[in-house]
Amino acid sequence: MKKIAFFISIILLLNSCENVQRGGCTDPLAINFETSADFDDGSCLYVQGCTDPAAQNYDPLAVVEPVNACLYTTNLVYYLDYSAAQYMINWGISFYSFYDNFNNFIGDLSSDYYWTSPPNCLPQNDGSTLTTTLEWYGNSTNNSATFTWSAYPDDGPIADYEYTEIVTPNECVKLGLSKKKIQEFKQSK
Numbered sequence: 001m002k003k004i005a006f007f008i009s010i011i012l013l014l015n016s017c018e019n020v021q022r023g024g025c026t027d028p029l030a031i032n033f034e035t036s037a038d039f040d041d042g043s044c045l046y047v048q049g050c051t052d053p054a055a056q057n058y059d060p061l062a063v064v065e066p067v068n069a070c071l072y073t074t075n076l077v078y079y080l081d082y083s084a085a086q087y088m089i090n091w092g093i094s095f096y097s098f099y100d101n102f103n104n105f106i107g108d109l110s111s112d113y114y115w116t117s118p119p120n121c122l123p124q125n126d127g128s129t130l131t132t133t134l135e136w137y138g139n140s141t142n143n144s145a146t147f148t149w150s151a152y153p154d155d156g157p158i159a160d161y162e163y164t165e166i167v168t169p170n171e172c173v174k175l176g177l178s179k180k181k182i183q184e185f186k187q188s189k
Helices: 002-016 082-090 179-188
Strands: 070-080 095-100 105-110 130-138 145-153 161-167 172-177
Touching (some): 082 095, 105 130
Parallel strands (some): 070 172
Antiparallel strands (some): 095 105, 095 145, 145 161
């Protein structure tokens, strides 16, 4: 009888040991990853932020990037070449006023200074360039932007030149004004 009771106890013990599966987050990129989870129960949590190292607000811990989560910048330098300076003198233009596509005033350049080759983006204290930083939001898969700039003679009402550039993060965009650019723009209008 003791043997039967022992045998029944063993059978009951073996039948009571079911394979219990544990749910949890099975994604190793999630902040709540559970190594002991047998199946993904949809509870995974992720760090959201900018995943692009080229962005100003890059977050190396982020694995999920919301739309327009990244802040990008690029440096712009406006300048006149020799032909633009001569054009200004010949047409009696004292200065060109530069504006961006949001109609923000960037500054003025006179024919007193011109460049024979494009300058770098470092500010010049002599008034020969205008420098500014352009900011925009995007994503790691779409980090370029379009930027339009205009040049107005003597800050008049009609632009002598307008152009749209495609810019990418962390570069020096050289925006030179030349006689050729002015003439081609005027002929296209």
